[in-house]
Amino acid sequence: MDAATPLPTILFVDDEPNILSSLRRLFRGQGYRILTADSGAAGLELLRQQAVDLVISDMRMPIMSGAQFLEAVRSEWPGTMRLLLTGYADVQSILDAINRGEIYRYITKPWDDNDIQLIVRHTLERQRLQHEKQRLELLTHTQNEALKALNASLEDKVRQRTADLSKAHDGLLCFNAKLKTNFLLSIKVFSNLIEMRGGGLAGHALRVADLARKLAVRLDCDDATVQDVFVAAMLHNIGQIGLSDELLALPQTAMSGEQLGQYRKHPVRAEQLLMPLDELRGAALLVRAHQERFDGTGYPDQLAALAIPLGARILALASDYDKLQIGMMMPKKLRPEEARAAVLHSRGKRYDPAVVDAFVQMLDAALVPVREPAHATVVVPVAAVQPGMTLAKDLVLPDGSLLLSADHVLDAGLVRQIINYEKTLLHPLRLTVYHD
Structure with a gap:
């Protein structure tokens, strides 16, 4: 991540100290700034003091339940993503949290470490894409207004x-x-x-x-x-x-x-x-x-x-x-x-x-007419790309921009870059390469 880009901030809210400690240890060193609060009221106070990208709240807490807390977060900070952590199978309570707090996902206790890390990563990526979508919509609106004025002229x-x-x-x-x-x-x-x-x-x-x-x-x-x-x-x-x-x-x-x-x-x-x-x-x-x-x-x-x-x-x-x-x-x-x-x-x-x-x-x-059979080509997903393959066609992104030109020989470093780049896209990439 660019040094100028702030780390995503995650706030964990739970009345059990051991749960907060476990979550802090799990996400330590994962590229996030971690905040914790032992109650809904404490969580709201933290939110008033600093920007938070994602809130993960326990359902059962004294005084203010997770549903009530997340509802308050939705009302005051609608841009903050919300996840619910629940340790019991009370469907009505979960539905209540979804309806009142408009949570993105809920996670059951005990959680699987890999699953919760993946959910958090996907949630923050969804938030980033939403922000980018809003930025592009604003830019498109500005450009459209300029083009309308140009056409009128x-x-x-x-x-x-x-x-x-x-x-x-x-x-x-x-x-x-x-x-x-x-x-x-x-x-x-x-x-x-x-x-x-x-x-x-x-x-x-x-x-x-x-x-x-x-x-x-x-x-x-x-x-x-x-x-x-x-x-x-x-x-x-x-x-x-x-x-x-x-x-x-x-x-x-x-x-x-x-x-x-x-x-x-x-x-x-x-x-x-x-x-x-x-x-x-x-x-x-x-x-x-x-x-x-x-x-x-x-x-x-x-x-x-x-x-x-x-x-x-x-x-x-x-x-x-x-x-x-x-x-x-x-x-x-x-x-x-x-x-x-x-x-x-x-x-x-x-x-x-x-x-x-x-x-x-x-x-x-x-x-010049082709006297020998042309090289066969095959379309492969990014996961199947191997070092040494040669692009048969330009690799073009969904928006029409050129990522790599045809006849480019892929080395191990480029393969890793393409795999990482695909993770930032909404749709998977497919490459046309020569087939021996």
């Missing part, structure tokens, strides 16, 4: 629409610090916001990200560089958020000098947006440089050859290849073979020859 004049988007651009700078703790969600929000602008960009970022990632893998980039290339590709157009709809709809070859000068500022704007987030600084450098040319005539810094980061050289080719096909660079849309020819024509001028060669090899490999 589309009916206004161009000047008003541009002004509204400029305000949204300024707002994104303010939100960067808050989005720092939610890296993947930040990427989705930014990328989707850009593609809502229209101009034929729908799906562009995802197609570019997929092609750029494959090129980075083919060029033997390390995992960190592959990740930066993928993220940069998803966000490479974020600097265009302040540009007008008319300008975005124009192919670059149809722009006037003034329009082209305004358009060419977007890599620098994008870098300014992404730099405040530590996790995005590598991608920000690639986004700034993705309009540089291998011959040194690009922008904004006129870098040439190997002075341009490799990730930016990859991103430049991947982005242009897709834009040529959707009509964002030339007045007409090119067929895939025409876009490929245009890329080859600019080898050594616009694009790095090594990147172009890898690109051509990748396209040619996709056209």
Whole structure:
């Protein structure tokens, strides 16, 4: 657990000292902060003094029963999870506690140590998921309200629409610090916001990200560089958020000098947006440089050859290849073979020859008929994953984010990480691996 994250606090309430001592010993060293109280009144006093995540109360206690105590906890601290500890089979009393205290689970005495530890862990995990759900619902509501305002602004004049988007651009700078703790969600929000602008960009970022990632893998980039290339590709157009709809709809070859000068500022704007987030600084450098040319005539810094980061050289080719096909660079849309020819024509001028060669090899490999039986694949649950297995497909989380890329060889450390990560999810993961 992160040193900055406070330990979950558990309060045990029981009028029997030996029971409290047993519970304290059982949960000592388990990563919790333990509090105890010998009566309901003492438990309530502790709750008034400090925050508690989970309360476990005995049913039979003098003066104030467990049901009465848990009812008071539910009333004053509804966010605190509640468990009932009962040593007798009085169904009506248990039902009373459930109805009045709205307990999550009840545990019978004598308890099984493994069972009670598992129940506590699951209870605290449920509380964490509830808090995360509330946070995401609030974030989604905020984003939906912003999108409603953006859609309404589309009916206004161009000047008003541009002004509204400029305000949204300024707002994104303010939100960067808050989005720092939610890296993947930040990427989705930014990328989707850009593609809502229209101009034929729908799906562009995802197609570019997929092609750029494959090129980075083919060029033997390390995992960190592959990740930066993928993220940069998803966000490479974020600097265009302040540009007008008319300008975005124009192919670059149809722009006037003034329009082209305004358009060419977007890599620098994008870098300014992404730099405040530590996790995005590598991608920000690639986004700034993705309009540089291998011959040194690009922008904004006129870098040439190997002075341009490799990730930016990859991103430049991947982005242009897709834009040529959707009509964002030339007045007409090119067929895939025409876009490929245009890329080859600019080898050594616009694009790095090594990147172009890898690109051509990748396209040619996709056209070669399979002469031998393809490697068989099998879908396995996380529990069946073994070191040495190779991913046949990207490992994608339920929210659509990439966890591991295809062709990744799993070692013992990665297997342990995947197992531990799955425990934080609501649904089990399944991996597609090659089968010998």
